[in-house]
Structure formats: C-alpha cells, structure tokens
Amino acid sequence: MKHVLCRVTVAAVVALAATAAPAVSAAAEPPPEIGAGDDWEIAVFLCTPSAYDCHKRYATAEQRRDVERFLKGTPEVTQVRHVSRASAYASFRKEFAGRKAVLAGVRARDLPESFRVRVSGVADRGRIRALANRRPGVGVAVDQSESHAGATAISEWWDMSLFLCMKDSALPACLRGRGKANKKAVTAEEKKAIAAAIESIPEVESYEYEDQATAYRNFVEANPDKQELISVTKVSDMPESFRLTLRPQADWAAPRRRLARMPGVASMSDKKCNLLTLRLWSEYGLHGPRSGTEGCP
Structure with a gap:
C-alpha cells in the first residue's frame, strides 16, 4: 500500500490542474526547468509514529x-x-x-530520518522506489523527479480556485449553513453573492467563472493519454468554480478566509498551500501542513 500512497499524494496536489487552463499571475515565479538528465534523488523516509503503516513506531536500528x-x-x-x-x-x-506558522506546526520528533539515493540514468526509478517502499521500517519512498514535475505543474495554476457545491455533495460546507440550499447544488443566488464578494476584495486582480462544460473540456484537454479515465467521467462530475488571480504582493490569507466561508463554496485550492504541501512531503517526509499553517486554509 505504501508504494501507492506516494503516487497518490503527489497526484493529489496536481490533480486540480486537470480541470483548469493554466494561468500564471504577474507575481508568480517562473517554474524550475526540469530536464531529462537531471539527477533527482529518491528519498527513502524511515518510519515515524505518524507515518502510514508504521504501527505508531519509529524504524528500529x-x-x-x-x-x-x-x-x-x-x-x-x-x-x-x-x-x-x-x-x-x-x-x-x-x-x-x-x-x-510553518515552524510552529512541526516538532523535531515529527521528522523522519532518511536515505537519499541517486541512481544511474538507465535505472527503473519506479521499480527501485516500489521495492524500497516494501522494506520494513520504511515510511514512504518519494521520487523527487516526480515531485519537481508536480511543482512545475502547480506553478501554472490559478492562484486560488473556489469549487462550488454539487448536488448530493458530502462536503460539510455543502450540507449545512446554507438554509434551504443545504445538500443541493450551488444556487444562482449563491453564485451571484460569491462573485460580488470576489469583486469587492482588493487583493484580487482578476477572476473567471468556470462552468461544468468548460471544466470538462479542460479536463479532457489536460489528459489526452488517459482515455479510460475520460470515458468514465461525465460533464456532471465536474464542479463549477471561480478561478482567481491575486495582485503582486497581496495578502492571501484575508481573501482565503472570507471566501471559504461563503455559502455555496464546497472547497478551495490555494497554490501556495499546494506547493507547501508538496515540499514538506518530498523533502521532509511530512504529510502536509498542520491546521493553521501559513499558506493553507
């Protein structure tokens, strides 16, 4: 299961890009260039009590x-x-x-010790990572070439995305606090209120509304090699959303806090948070930011 967990974690923070056309704000730093010859390491993180499938124990000597x-x-x-x-x-x-805020959320004992591995250019990196994941005492092995590719993808995202409630959504934000709209898809009134709130926030430079049809088209265009996935995905599976670009040097926390509480907003994606999550995972073996960590909801 551990060899699957790594792929799932890296994929999770880049998956949202599949439903949006890339958009880089003026404040965004250019993504790192990644060449096929770059000698990225495989990080083999040993068990800690909080690591999956480590039975609440550190790896033994x-x-x-x-x-x-x-x-x-x-x-x-x-x-x-x-x-x-x-x-x-x-x-x-x-x-x-x-x-x-990041430092406060992590203690020395939370961090795993690790082995950093370099391999030859002809090596099957996936096989080595999978075999390492099966060793007793290994929390997870992460191929940092995949993580760097993920960071490049994230850098092309919108700064923030607000995903709206869908019918029968199980997300808590869609189930309560919306009056008669509880458990229903986002209403026209809710969308109008969200758009008005976005327009009133000075930190927001621009935004776009994305309907389900547009989200599905972007999803298909972003996954040309995943026809099996496309074949089982319908337009109705895609959430409506608002995509935001923030002004250079803007404070991200204020708009995030305000918009996340808006009725009809199911969840938010924050580029800074996703980059932080990926960095903590790939370089330090940590399972994402704690609640309240800077850059995250």
Whole structure:
C-alpha cells in the first residue's frame, strides 16, 4: 500500500490542474526547468509514529541497517547518503526561518530520518522506489523527479480556485449553513453573492467563472493519454468554480478566509498551500501542513 500512497499524494496536489487552463499571475515565479538528465534523488523516509503503516513506531536500528544494505546492494544505485532526524530538522528550520506558522506546526520528533539515493540514468526509478517502499521500517519512498514535475505543474495554476457545491455533495460546507440550499447544488443566488464578494476584495486582480462544460473540456484537454479515465467521467462530475488571480504582493490569507466561508463554496485550492504541501512531503517526509499553517486554509 505504501508504494501507492506516494503516487497518490503527489497526484493529489496536481490533480486540480486537470480541470483548469493554466494561468500564471504577474507575481508568480517562473517554474524550475526540469530536464531529462537531471539527477533527482529518491528519498527513502524511515518510519515515524505518524507515518502510514508504521504501527505508531519509529524504524528500529536493525531496520535502518537493512534498508541501507538493500539500497547499497541495488545495482542501479550510484550513491546513498543518510540524513539524520537532527540534520533534517536543522534544514527544515533554516528553509522556513521566516515562516513562524510553518515552524510552529512541526516538532523535531515529527521528522523522519532518511536515505537519499541517486541512481544511474538507465535505472527503473519506479521499480527501485516500489521495492524500497516494501522494506520494513520504511515510511514512504518519494521520487523527487516526480515531485519537481508536480511543482512545475502547480506553478501554472490559478492562484486560488473556489469549487462550488454539487448536488448530493458530502462536503460539510455543502450540507449545512446554507438554509434551504443545504445538500443541493450551488444556487444562482449563491453564485451571484460569491462573485460580488470576489469583486469587492482588493487583493484580487482578476477572476473567471468556470462552468461544468468548460471544466470538462479542460479536463479532457489536460489528459489526452488517459482515455479510460475520460470515458468514465461525465460533464456532471465536474464542479463549477471561480478561478482567481491575486495582485503582486497581496495578502492571501484575508481573501482565503472570507471566501471559504461563503455559502455555496464546497472547497478551495490555494497554490501556495499546494506547493507547501508538496515540499514538506518530498523533502521532509511530512504529510502536509498542520491546521493553521501559513499558506493553507
């Protein structure tokens, strides 16, 4: 199950891009260039009590030695380096030194120790990652080439997306607090109120409304190689949404807080939050930001 979890996590933070045409705000930094020859590492994070399928325990010393022997004994592996928990925490503190909310959400004991693995250019990276994931004491192995590709995709997203309630949605925001509209698809009145709220927020530079037909068309265009998925997806499966571009240097927290509470809004996607989630996962083996972390709802 662990070898599936990594793919699911990376895919989860880029999946929303499939329903929207790329839009880069004036404030967005250009995405990192990723070439086929770039020597990205595979990060093999060892168990911590909070890691999936680790039974609330850290990896033992014997498990750590076994994982190291396995990695060094794999023919395609060219380098293995160990990153201790203390070293990982020091790097984490340095990287997020200016972001107190992020630092406050993570303790030293939350971070896993890891092995960082480089492989030859002809190596089957997916196979090595999958085999590492099966070793006792491994929390999860992450191919950082996939994570960097994910970050590039996220950088092309809208700054914020508001996904609207659909009929029979199980999301709490759609089930209550909407009066007679509870458990129903977003109403015309709710959409009008949301648009008015967006227009009144000074941090918003521009926005677009995306109906289900447009969302489906974008989804199909973004997934030309996934015909099986397209064949079982209907227009009615796609949520309506508002796509927002924020002004350069805007405070993202205020519009996020205000719009997330609007009746008819099922959920929000925040580019900053998604990039943070992916970074914490791929570089530090953390399962996403804690509640209240900077850049997230």
